[in-house]
Amino acid sequence: MNASAWNMLLEGAWTTLWISGVSIAIGVTAGLILALIRIARIPVIDQLLVLYISLARATPLVTLVLFIFLSAPTFGIQLERSMAGILALTLNTTAFNAEIWRSAFRNFSREQREAAMATGMTPGITFRRIMLPQMIITSLPGLINEMSFLIKGSPAIAVIGIVELTRVTNRISAVTYEPLPPILVACVLYMAIIGCLVWAQRITERRATRLAM
Amino acid sequence: MPETGLEFSKEPTEVAVSIRNLSKSFNDVEVLRDVNLEVKKGDVVTILGSSGSGKSTLLRCINWLEQPERGSIHIAGERIGVTDEGRAMSVKALARVRAKTGMVFQSFNLWPHLNVLHNVTEAPIHVLGKSRHEAEAHARELLDKVGMSHKADAYPNTLSGGQKQRVAIARALAMQPEVMLFDEPTSALDPELVGEVLAVIKSLSAEGYTMVIVTHEMSFARSVSDQVVFLEKGLIIEQADPETFFTNASTERVRKFLERNK
Numbered sequence: 001m002n003a004s005a006w007n008m009l010l011e012g013a014w015t016t017l018w019i020s021g022v023s024i025a026i027g028v029t030a031g032l033i034l035a036l037i038r039i040a041r042i043p044v045i046d047q048l049l050v051l052y053i054s055l056a057r058a059t060p061l062v063t064l065v066l067f068i069f070l071s072a073p074t075f076g077i078q079l080e081r082s083m084a085g086i087l088a089l090t091l092n093t094t095a096f097n098a099e100i101w102r103s104a105f106r107n108f109s110r111e112q113r114e115a116a117m118a119t120g121m122t123p124g125i126t127f128r129r130i131m132l133p134q135m136i137i138t139s140l141p142g143l144i145n146e147m148s149f150l151i152k153g154s155p156a157i158a159v160i161g162i163v164e165l166t167r168v169t170n171r172i173s174a175v176t177y178e179p180l181p182p183i184l185v186a187c188v189l190y191m192a193i194i195g196c197l198v199w200a201q202r203i204t205e206r207r208a209t210r211l212a213m
Numbered sequence: 214m215p216e217t218g219l220e221f222s223k224e225p226t227e228v229a230v231s232i233r234n235l236s237k238s239f240n241d242v243e244v245l246r247d248v249n250l251e252v253k254k255g256d257v258v259t260i261l262g263s264s265g266s267g268k269s270t271l272l273r274c275i276n277w278l279e280q281p282e283r284g285s286i287h288i289a290g291e292r293i294g295v296t297d298e299g300r301a302m303s304v305k306a307l308a309r310v311r312a313k314t315g316m317v318f319q320s321f322n323l324w325p326h327l328n329v330l331h332n333v334t335e336a337p338i339h340v341l342g343k344s345r346h347e348a349e350a351h352a353r354e355l356l357d358k359v360g361m362s363h364k365a366d367a368y369p370n371t372l373s374g375g376q377k378q379r380v381a382i383a384r385a386l387a388m389q390p391e392v393m394l395f396d397e398p399t400s401a402l403d404p405e406l407v408g409e410v411l412a413v414i415k416s417l418s419a420e421g422y423t424m425v426i427v428t429h430e431m432s433f434a435r436s437v438s439d440q441v442v443f444l445e446k447g448l449i450i451e452q453a454d455p456e457t458f459f460t461n462a463s464t465e466r467v468r469k470f471l472e473r474n475k
Contacts, residue, residue, distance in 0.1 A: 114278055115322035115381075119336035119388055120312025122304050129339055133326050210368050211325045 001181050005172045009182060012168030013189045019082060019164065020151045023089035027150070028143060030090070031097025038098065039105055049098075056095035061156035064088045069160040085157035093150045100142040104135040134211055140204040148194045165189060228290070229254045229392045229423040230275060235284035237270060237447075244270045245281065246447040252392065252425055252440075257418045259426045259434040262444035263470065268427045271444065272396050275425065276314040277307060288313045289391040312340055315385030319397040321377040323369040323384070329356065330365040333384045341388070348387070355383040359413050375406030379413055386417075393417065395426040431474050435459050443467050 038049050056064075065088040072079040079087070108131055116126040158167035169186050173179035230252040237245040244267040252258050260268040273279040275286055277294045286293050293310045296302055302310070323332050333352035337343040343351075356362040359379040369377055378398055385393060395414065399407040411433050418424060418437050428434055434441060434455065441458040443451040443466075451458065451467045462468050 109322075111318065111320055111322040112324060115316070115318060115324070115384075116336075117308070117311065118276055118278065118314070118316035118318075119384065120308045120340045121336060122308045125308075125339050129335060130324055130326075134324075137326065210370050 001172070001176065001178075001185075005176065005182060006185075008168050008172055009165070009185050009189070012163060012165040012186070013193075015082075015163060016151065016154050016165040017193065019085050019157065019162070020089065020147075020154050023086050023093055024147050024150060026086075026090045027093035027097050030094045031099075032101045034094065034098040035101035035105060038102055053095045053098060056091050059092070061088065061092055061153045062159050064092060065156050065159055081157075081160050081162050084160055085162050088157065089150055089154065092153075093146060096146045096149075097143060100139050100146065101135065104139040105131070107138075108135065137204060137208050137211060140208075141201055144197050144201045144204075148197050151193055151197075152190070227254050228252070229256070229288070230425065231287040232271075232275070233285050235271070235274060235281050235286065237267075237274060237279060237281040237283075244447050245274070248284070248444075248447070248449055250442060250449065250452075252423060254391075254423055255421045256439040257424045257426065257437050258440045258442060259428055259438045260442045260444060261428070261431075261434060261470070266444040267447040268444045269396055272316075272394050272425060272427050275392070275394055276311050276316055278316075308340070312336075312388055313391045314394055315388055315390035315392070316394045316396065317378065317381050317385050317398050319400050321369075321374070321381045321401070323377055323381055325369050328366050328368050329361060329372075329380050332369070332380060333387045336384070337387050352383065352387055355386050356380070358386075358416070359383045360409075373406060374402045375409045378402065378410045382410075382413055382417075386422075392423045392425060395424060395428070397427050397429065399428070399430060429474070431459075431471070443470070 034049055034053075038046060059067075065085060068088045068091075069079060069081070069084040072084065112130060112134075113126055116130045117123075121129070154164060155166035158164055163171065165186050169179070169182035172182040176182075228251055230250070232248055232250040235245055235248040236243065248271060250258070250271075260271060262268045270279055274281050275288070275293075277286075280294060285295065288310060291310055291313070294302055294307060296306070324335070327335060330349060330352055333355060334343075334345065334348040337348040337351065338345060353362055353365065356365055359382050361376060361379050361383065364372065364376060364380075369380070372380065382393075382398075398414065399410050402410065407430070411430065414424070414426070415433075415437055426434070426437070435458075436455075438455045441451075441453060441455050442449055443458070443462075443464075445466055451462055451464050453462070458467070459471060462471065
């Protein structure tokens with residue numbers, strides 16, 4: 001592999017990283033918001049969210065990416081490839097994250113909430129100061145799991161022509177006729193990215209031991 | 214003329230908690246039936262009764278953790294849970310009245326993600342809007358009072374039950390409540406840790422704190438109370454000063470209860 005092949009690989013890795021990163025950032029936040037809306041049990045909206053979550057969880061990522069990219073023009077929307085990719089990944093991961101957040105909320109200790117209310121905290125303060133910090137710690141293993149699923153599933157966005165880390169290995173081997181080296185490097189890069197996540201997970205697990213009362 | 218009128222209405226409110234005609238059921242079971250109770254400022258009232266008699270429910274109604282169906286509760290003259298128009302209070306208004314009470318739970322319920330100091334300062338900072346500096350200074354005083362200042366930086370999971378409960382007491386005191394509510398504060402403790410918590414509660418009564426205590430510790434109740442209330446199936450069947458209650462109870466039921474709990 002020559003310098004330009006290495007360059008292409010790094011660019012592919014960057015594409016994977018930023019598209020996944022944006023989707024994860026939106027997906028984690030949106031998942032929390034959806035979870036809170038679901039907990040409020042607003043009629044109609046609740047049913048719509050259940051429908052969305054089951055659809056998003058049941059649809060293969062490749063299918064979802066294709067569907068969004070191909071159907072956007074029908075609705076008169078001009079979607080760039082990367083936007084379509086982010087949208088698909090976000091729709092997918094948000095649904096899973098919403099369930100993770102929701103279970104963290106539902107399993108939160110009633111006693112701790114009562115203690116917060118007894119000191120005069122409103123539900124809003126109780127959520128921000130007492131529940132959320134602990135929900136983050138307890139949800140992180142699940143959330144990070146979902147993040148690594150998203151990164152590993154991200155080659156699906158190649159189907160609409162985004163040259164991410166996996167797709168780029170194809171491009172390289174089409175010129176060099178040596179498919180093995182680039183795919184090997186891609187594997188190592190994926191492992192490095194996921195490795196960072198697992199490392200972050202370990203740190204949070206250490207903090208989580210405090211919560212085990 | 215107007216001055217005398219003002220003075221007349223300025224009569225100090227000596228009542229910390231006033232409970233009137235309180236009734237509450239769970240499903241079809243009546244747990245509280247027309248309960249009336251008045252707690253004077255500076256008084257210690259203990260609530261006794263066998264399990265299931267409604268004593269914890271009564272205590273939890275005082276700060277509206279349980280909502281009664283009928284009756285009213287006033288904390289330092291202000292009604293909790295219901296507005297003057299008879300509607301349910303907004304969460305904000307309710308939280309504000311609740312802050313006039315401090316509660317200590319059977320299972321401590323400290324917040325495990327915060328260290329001891331921050332468990333105590335959390336509500337003063339985020340509810341009362343105190344500065345961190347001021348809240349921490351006050352918290353350290355209170356931790357000193359309950360003998361926990363040496364653990365200010367420790368996390369709850371490293372504390373014994375008795376230590377957790379003493380921190381929980383400091384946390385409740387930090388809001389400078391009109392009344393402290395204790396819900397079986399020593400029931401979850403190992404026997405050898407009960408004493409340290411009771412000693413702290415006793416020292417509070419000596420300082421003049423108003424307290425309502427649900428407990429099974431008879432000798433403690435006898436020594437700390439100004440008034441003892443006995444609940445049976447949601448009814449107050451005996452209410453007396455501790456001497457009368459423990460030596461000369463008027464109902465057969467209470468005499469039997471005291472016999473069994475000697």
